[in-house]
Amino acid sequence: MLFELLKTVIEYMEPNKRFELARRCPLLRQAEKATPLRIKTLKFGLNKVDVDNTRYQIGxxxxxxxxxxxxxxxxxxxxxxxxxxxxxxxxxxxxxxxxxxxxxxxxxxxxxxxxxxxxxxxxxxxxxxxxxxxxxxxxxxxxxxxxxxxxxxxxxxxxxxxxxxxxxxxxxxxxxxxxxxxxSTGQTVHRFEYDKPLFHMVKYLTTCFFEGRKHPIIVNNLSTDALLHQPIRLPPGVRFHVNNWNATSHFASVYAALKPVLTESSVPFKKLELALLPYMSDELNHPVIQSAQRLIIKPVKMEDPSNIMWYLLKFPNPVIGIYANKAQLRMNHIDQWVDHRKRNGWGIGKRLEVYYVEDWIRDIVYDDIYGRSEKDGNRRAFINIPGGRIVFKIGQTIGKRRLFCILADCVQE
Structure with missing residues (x-):
């Protein structure tokens, strides 16, 4: 009875507090390992691991x-x-x-x-x-x-x-x-004898965190880096259920490496974010990419990514987002896309999200769309397409980095 009560209390503790509890109280370690672990944000970097708002780094x-x-x-x-x-x-x-x-x-x-x-x-x-x-x-x-x-x-x-x-x-x-x-409260530094390569200490750290868990670790947001030049250090047998994944670049090889530790229920991902390099367009045909409920693309070093937008909008993903800047997805590209949708329609329930780092760029593009569109009773801009209409609105994302966006939703008339 007491063991089950402990598990109930531990399950909803912040993960870093759970790690500290297990370290300080060996008698509670079994209950902690037997309780499902939920992590909001998990990020692997060079000799470091970020768990929610805490960074653990070896140097x-x-x-x-x-x-x-x-x-x-x-x-x-x-x-x-x-x-x-x-x-x-x-x-x-x-x-x-x-x-x-x-x-x-x-x-x-x-x-x-x-x-x-x-x-x-x-x-x-x-x-x-x-x-x-x-x-x-x-x-x-x-x-x-x-x-x-x-x-x-x-x-x-x-x-x-x-x-x-x-x-x-x-x-x-x-x-x-x-x-x-x-x-967020500061930092603590511990010093040890340097008698082995640093990755052994990273391995020991993740082993303390993740080894011996009876349930898959539930991760809401996972971030990996294909250009890390270093393996992700994990104990044998660990399993993750991932909702949202920022896979940065080179999806095929990174997914192949990560697949053995993912639960089958992780796919389709709720959100999949990719950095798209100039030579990677063919990788977008990967079935896991096209199955994501929300697919976000960051074109990298592409002078004109508008063709990528046309390419993506053929995909079955319910929501597709793309990052833009001053040189990308200019106004005429949006106009071309609008004209294309007027002629050919779009899937009901689908959404396009275009992100801008500055609000004035977004506003210039949106003002042009607004001037060319019809208005409904709430003064929202829309265009009629075969089988429905596309409604436009503006917004912004809230997070570590604020982005300004134009949202286009395809709805039934």
Whole structure:
């Protein structure tokens, strides 16, 4: 009786409080593991896991030797070798239960290389501008003296490993593993001996959270990153029921990696959000994408994504959303879409959502639609189509990032 009562109380506790309760009270751990776990937001990143409003991150902490107050470091979440140089390969090891998001898709690998080249080229141009085109006085106006000193010290510190290796001298600092817990109330930092690659600590963390659960973990919003370059660390046997998934990019390979830990009832997803790269249009034919109740697309590095909108509107998804900016989905594209719907109709109950980062862009497009449309008794803009009408309205999304949108609903007359 007491065990069942405990499970009832635990089930509706905030997940991070449940993790802390299980850690502090071993006698309650069995009841906690036997109770369904509900998570609003679960996000996997580089050596970090976000659970609702709390971030757990593993990184490095360096402590300078006495008398070396000039040493400063940026936050670092990469492994280093005994000489202090970054190493990457340990983080790629795949252990039982881990999900490897690495893709054999050559187009994706080519895109990653090209994207890295473009970003580095932009940094190079910025540096050339700083060093050549702008005067030192103008540069100093951009940052305070304190920031300037800090950046200088960080650059000098990054060169110390080379100097020590060259002179065969020990490093003037010690390196520790750092475990950071950060939420809305602040952050807590724990320091440990750095005697193994960081991913082992991430694996231990997710094992404490997710191992041995008798029920699938219910996740309302899951976020993964195909460009993570690191497996998702999970214990063997874990299962998730996911309602909404932000899959970022390269859906086919990421879904194949994630499928073994998803319950069958996760599909169709209530909402599926994708970043669509220029070469990925053919992936939109994936049956899981077309089965999502709400499909949201973010065109990335596409000069004109209007063809993608035409393509998407042939899909059976009840709601289709697409992100726009100043260069995307211009007014004439909306007009063309409206004219097409007048001639060919649209499925009753379907909705198109177009998102803008600034309200004035949305308002310009909507004003044009409003001026060309008929008005109902509530002054709502609509157009008649075969078998019904499309009603237009404006709105905005509420969340971490506010977006302004135009909504087009197909309804019966």
């Amino acid at each position: 490095l902490h360096r402590e300078a030797n006495e008398g070396r107050s000039d040493l400063e470091w940026d936050d670092d979440y990469r492994d280093v070798d005994k000489d202090g140089f970054p190493v990457r390969m340990p983080g790629m090891a795949v252990l039982p239960g881990d999900l490897s998001l690495n893709s054999s898709n050559q187009k994706l690998k080519k895109y990653i290389r090209q994207d890295a080249y473009e970003r580095n080229n932009e940094k190079k141009k910025d540096l050339e501008w700083d060093l050549g085109s702008r005067s030192l006085e103008l540069q100093m106006q951009d940052i305070s003296q304190e920031e300037c000193n800090k950046k200088t010290n960080i650059i000098k510190t990054s060169l110390i490993a080379f100097e020590c290796l060259k002179n065969n001298t020990p490093l003037p600092y010690e390196t520790f593993a750092k475990f950071t817990i950060r939420n």
